[in-house]
Amino acid sequence: MYEGVVQDLIDELGRLPGVGPKSAQRMAFYLLAADPADVTRLQEALQRVKDGVVFCAVCGTVAEKQTCRICADPRRDVRVICVVEEPKDVVAVERTREFTGRYHVLGGALDPLSGVGPDQLRIRELLTRIGVDDVTEVIIATDPNTEGEATATYLARMLREFPGLSVTRLASGLPMGGDLEFADELTLGRALSGRRAV
Amino acid sequence: MYVRQLEVTDFRSWEHAEIEFEPGVSVLVGANGQGKTNLIEALSYLSTLGSHRVSTDAPLVRHGAQRAIVRTAVVHADRELTVELEISPGRANRARLNRSPVPRPREVLGVLRSVLFAPEDLALVRGDPAQRRRFLDDLLVLRAPRLAGVQADYDKVLRQRVALLKSAGAARRSGGGTADLRTLDVWDGHLARHGAELLGARLDLLVELTPHVRAAYRAVAPESATAELEYRSSLGDALPAAVPDAGVNSTGKADVDLLEVALLTQLAQLRAAEVERGVCLVGPHRDDLELSLGGLPAKGYASHGESWSFALALRLGSYQLLRSGGAEPVLLLDDVFAELDTHRRARLAEVALAAEQVVVTAAVPADVPEELQGTRFDVDAGQVRRVR
Ligand SMILES: Nc1ncnc2c1ncn2[C@@H]1O[C@H](COP(=O)(O)OP(=O)(O)O)[C@@H](O)[C@H]1O
Ligand SMILES: [Mg+2]
Ligand SMILES: [Zn+2]
Numbered sequence: 001m002y003e004g005v006v007q008d009l010i011d012e013l014g015r016l017p018g019v020g021p022k023s024a025q026r027m028a029f030y031l032l033a034a035d036p037a038d039v040t041r042l043q044e045a046l047q048r049v050k051d052g053v054v055f056c057a058v059c060g061t062v063a064e065k066q067t068c069r070i071c072a073d074p075r076r077d078v079r080v081i082c083v084v085e086e087p088k089d090v091v092a093v094e095r096t097r098e099f100t101g102r103y104h105v106l107g108g109a110l111d112p113l114s115g116v117g118p119d120q121l122r123i124r125e126l127l128t129r130i131g132v133d134d135v136t137e138v139i140i141a142t143d144p145n146t147e148g149e150a151t152a153t154y155l156a157r158m159l160r161e162f163p164g165l166s167v168t169r170l171a172s173g174l175p176m177g178g179d180l181e182f183a184d185e186l187t188l189g190r191a192l193s194g195r196r197a198v
Numbered sequence: 199m200y201v202r203q204l205e206v207t208d209f210r211s212w213e214h215a216e217i218e219f220e221p222g223v224s225v226l227v228g229a230n231g232q233g234k235t236n237l238i239e240a241l242s243y244l245s246t247l248g249s250h251r252v253s254t255d256a257p258l259v260r261h262g263a264q265r266a267i268v269r270t271a272v273v274h275a276d277r278e279l280t281v282e283l284e285i286s287p288g289r290a291n292r293a294r295l296n297r298s299p300v301p302r303p304r305e306v307l308g309v310l311r312s313v314l315f316a317p318e319d320l321a322l323v324r325g326d327p328a329q330r331r332r333f334l335d336d337l338l339v340l341r342a343p344r345l346a347g348v349q350a351d352y353d354k355v356l357r358q359r360v361a362l363l364k365s366a367g368a369a370r371r372s373g374g375g376t377a378d379l380r381t382l383d384v385w386d387g388h389l390a391r392h393g394a395e396l397l398g399a400r401l402d403l404l405v406e407l408t409p410h411v412r413a414a415y416r417a418v419a420p421e422s423a424t425a426e427l428e429y430r431s432s433l434g435d436a437l438p439a440a441v442p443d444a445g446v447n448s449t450g451k452a453d454v455d456l457l458e459v460a461l462l463t464q465l466a467q468l469r470a471a472e473v474e475r476g477v478c479l480v481g482p483h484r485d486d487l488e489l490s491l492g493g494l495p496a497k498g499y500a501s502h503g504e505s506w507s508f509a510l511a512l513r514l515g516s517y518q519l520l521r522s523g524g525a526e527p528v529l530l531l532d533d534v535f536a537e538l539d540t541h542r543r544a545r546l547a548e549v550a551l552a553a554e555q556v557v558v559t560a561a562v563p564a565d566v567p568e569e570l571q572g573t574r575f576d577v578d579a580g581q582v583r584r585v586r
Contacts, residue, residue: 025550082498085280110358110367111358112359112362112378112380112381112385113357113358113359113361115365117378117380117381118380118381145354146351146354146355146358146388147358149388150355150358150381150384150385150388153384153388154381154384157383157384
């Protein structure tokens with residue numbers, strides 16, 4: 001244990017995902033020794049994301065404006081929607097360069113243990129979009145784990161109400177129990193092109 | 199297969215220990231509390247990713263240390279594999295196979311196949327159903343490591359479903375409606391699918407295991423009645439209907455699709471009660487393996503000696519089953535000879551002598567049958583010393 005403010009900094013850093021006590025300590029001492037200008041820049045970047053970043057009013061991903069770059073891009077097919085859990089999954093699917101439609105970010109997955117049900121996810125918004133934009137295909141790209149699979153099943157049932165809508169799920173081949181974000185581009189690209197109806 | 203080397207760091211009482219084993223018999227001798235069982239436990243943990251004494255990892259880490267490390271070199275078919283496990287309570291454990299990290303510890307299941315017989319096994323006969331479910335599930339994974347994934351998926355879905363039942367029940371009681379129940383069908387479906395796979399695997403296992411256990415019991419307790427094993431499912435009477443011919447269909451395997459339908463039907467029937475009580479009443483987590491002798495349940499009826507014989511027969515039966523398919527398992531016998539009478543000692547010694555490798559612990563050399571001498575290690579004051 002260090003004294004006062006140094007320990008406070010270590011504790012705060014240690015709360016970040018993927019940062020253990022050892023790395024938190026390393027980061028803290030790096031920051032202590034760093035050039036004040038570097039620290040100021042980090043400080044400002046942190047402040048800006050909290051003040052400036054908004055969520056796209058259409059798809060729900062992080063954006064700088066009311067509408068994100070993808071939703072504002074007329075070349076992206078508005079009739080095909082890829083449904084993901086988190087903004088980081090949008091980035092993962094974009095990396096494959098296989099997908100030319102739009103996204104819909106749910107903001108998580110069904111997770112009763114954490115009190116997350118359908119009302120905590122952006123499902124109603126999805127249903128509205130499907131009606132308004134004349135959507136022809138929805139690709140469900142939730143994570144290949146317990147919560148993601150349950151969410152996919154639930155969505156598939158809800159989407160049956162739209163006659164003529166094709167609903168697909170990423171093909172298997174993604175490591176089960178995993179996270180979309182960690183699948184490599186090739187695997188994810190293959191899962192995307194091999195998607196099957198549900 | 200055999201364990202050529204075991205190295206533990208900050209595991210239980212051991213700050214560090216390294217033992218070189220050979221095929222055949224190894225005997226660990228030392229007074230009580232010197233750490234013999236701790237070493238056996240380390241081997242068994244590598245084999246099943248669980249302890250036979252505790253259900254959480256914290257007690258496995260040496261008092262005052264952050265994490266324990268268990269490393270073994272296992273030889274099978276002239277090939278040596280090293281497995282290393284880092285046990286860190288409160289965080290994800292990590293494993294390495296031949297020094298390379300693997301994504302999940304369960305990837306190393308199957309590298310070391312072992313069967314442990316220990317004083318704690320009396321609970322297989324006298325303890326609650328959870329002990330016998332664990333017995334079946336550990337054996338399932340030793341035979342087909344893939345099933346560890348099925349078990350993990352089932353447990354995860356079960357926990358989610360129970361959470362949902364609890365919040366739905368609470369909402370209903372406070373007049374808050376039934377919003378939570380909209381997703382219950384989804385969880386039912388997933389529970390039934392994973393549950394059917396697990397249930398089917400257990401039923402298939404039992405068909406193969408039963409004759410081995412019966413034979414082992416006859417050998418260790420020839421004077422006693424026949425040992426019987428019967429699977430008690432939460433499906434009750436719906437089970438035989440789902441799996442014709444006493445649990446198997448024409449392929450000789452349990453029909454997983456039929457089991458899934460049976461589970462779904464049962465879930466629908468019991469839904470009101472489940473929401474009311476906030477408990478999941480259907481599924482393999484509610485099942486039991488009923489042990490009986492001459493028609494009477496072993497639990498509550500069998501004598502102390504019969505119970506011991508039954509526990510031994512379950513382990514020896516498992517050993518014979520594993521031996522009959524795949525790599526020969528390592529036999530671990532923790533402080534058990536002192537508990538057995540002359541006849542059962544002799545039978546166990548006979549099996550042990552034929553094993554590719556057996557590791558035995560005892561407080562004094564006299565507790566180990568004459569014929570099982572082999573390599574001897576003295577365990578004393580935090581040291582393991584080979585003496586023969
Ligand atoms: N996490 C732990 N840290 C330190 N000591 C432990 C830990 N767990 C068990 N022990 C000690 O290990 C000893 C028991 O070791 P054990 O292997 O069961 O003995 P035996 O040689 O009789 O089989 C006890 O003295 C106990 O206090
Ligand atoms: Mg002991
Ligand atoms: Zn958008």
